[in-house]
Amino acid sequence: MKFVWFKEHKKLSIAGAVFLFIVFAQSLGSHQANVKANVTSKSTSTIGTATTSTSNTSVSTDRSSTSSPVASPVAQDSSNSRKTSSGSSTTIAPAKSVVASTTTTDSGPRTSFGDGNWVVGQQIAPGTYQTQGGSDCYWQRESSLSGSFSSVISNDTVSGPDIVTILPSDVGFESQGCGTWHPLPASGTKLSSFGDGVYAVGVNISPGTYSTSGGSNCYWEMDSDFLGSTSSIISNNTVSGPVTLTIGSNVVGFKTQGCGTWSLS
Secondary structure (H helix, E strand, O other), X not given: OHHHHHHHHHHHHHHHHHHHHXXXXXHHHHHHHHHHHHHHHHHHHHHHHHHHHHHHHHHHHHHHHHHOOOOOOOOOXXXXXXXXXXXXXXXXXXXXXXXXXXXXXXXXXXXXXXXXXEEEOOOEOOEEEEEEEEEEEEEEEEOOOOOOHHHEEEEEEEEEEEEEEEOOOOOEEEEXXXXXXXXXXXXXXXXXXXOOEEEEEOOOEOOEEEEEEEEEEEEEEEEOOOOOOHHHEEEEEEEEEEEEEEEOOOOOEEEEEOOOOEEEO
């Protein structure tokens, strides 16, 4: 009986084990399926999120490009100012037409100038000017800036100090090798002796009688003004040898070239 019971219970035990194995296997299979489904679901969700994120990034980039501010051009104004990167203003001086080596000053036309071709009334002021000159000072007054011979109103070439009057009606004035021109003063120290050059009577020299030992080609000239025209000449002469002459109070300017030294008698 014991053997039969054991045999029967052994069969039952084996059958139970088989049943439990089947149940376990089904349970395990169901669990794996759930796990796989969850993994698939999570992967799909992640991919969807990534896709959505990529799409959002693209949209964000497009909006960024669209809404990015574009710098507006700086408006030009009449103050000749240029905006710097810091927002401050830097004044740019307006360009000026250059005819001679130096142009008009901020205070107006110059009253002191050197070599060049100058525009009267714009670059230099009209007036009577004097210079210490040089060995070959050339100047000319001009009715235009064409550079033609017909535009020359008057001209001269002088060795030594020189004086010229520039009228308001003159258009241009050219100076070469004359040094610096300055306004002729109303008065000054009178010279009792002098050599080649042009002198203002009553300013540089006094009226009176002067003499010189002269030379082989002595030229002298008394003038009523400093315009340099032939109509300005009161009297003149070219002589060889000693010369004595009287400069009257009616004489405005006296020019001498190649005469040596004149002395007041």
